[in-house]
Amino acid sequence: MKDLVVIVTGASRGIGAATARLLAGQGAKVVLAARSAEALSALEAELSRRGQTALAVPTDVTDPYQLDRLVERTLEVFGRVDVLINNAGIGDPSEFARTPDELVDQLFETNLLGPIRLTRRVLPHMLARRSGHIIFVSSVAGHIPIPPLTVYSVTKAGLLALAEGLRREVGPLGIRVSVVSPGFIRTNMVEAGGVAPAWIPIPGPELVAGTIASLIRRPRRHVVTPWYYWPLVALNTLAPGLVDLGLRLFWSRRPAPAGRAPGHSAH
Secondary structure (H helix, E strand, C coil): CCCCEEEEECCCCHHHHHHHHHHHHCCCEEEEEECCHHHHHHHHHHHHHCCCCEEEEECCCCCHHHHHHHHHHHHHHHCCCCEEEECCCEECCCCHHHCCHHHHHHHHHHHHHHHHHHHHHHHHHHHHHCCEEEEEECCHHHCCCCCCCHHHHHHHHHHHHHHHHHHHHHHHHCEEEEEEEECCCCCHHHHHHCCCCCCCCCCCHHHHHHHHHHHHHCCCCEEEECHHHHHHHHHHHHCHHHHHHHHHHHHHCCCCCCCCCCEECCC
């Protein structure tokens, strides 16, 4: 991990901030990207006080020009990108029929098109060195779409397909591609949206950060975290009717969600 140059999007809080802290503590040079300049500056200062290397680059992943600036600034300061962690994401617990077009566009721009555009900007530099690792933070919802997160689930399923296709395309050229699919994690959307069943343990974002660090040290195609979501993912493939029944029973006992503003770091 020491001296690896790592870009982390969505680094202002949640999974992104936890990942940045962990990787910087293990010796990585971390580039912090998120929309909140204030939050990034605070995190950069925190890491610097610990003698760790961090660079804050305020970035809205839906803005191609800001993505250009993020990559340019990283190369200007560190000269390369070893690892790209596409973590930035938003979610909204609105029923599909009630989700306005503007919110659908925002979900796709942030969760899917943003990672596509940033990866396309970083990839040529990795290919030139025949070295690099691209990590996408998807979601168990990308495997098992659940109400009322249908549109969010579609964007996360898109990341799974993107990673698989990209791995087959650039893997032979020395570029590693991995996906992390978290279940319910204690982030802004989960806490505000009330979408998680009360009986499911909800770990903090540090669990996902540890999974990402493990992936960097020992690259794998795909990891679901926490581990107890793996059987659900497998069951949805082998016996989707059972999963449908379980979800129907759960949602029939749950009040319909009120409309909310989209939550960030929503994985």
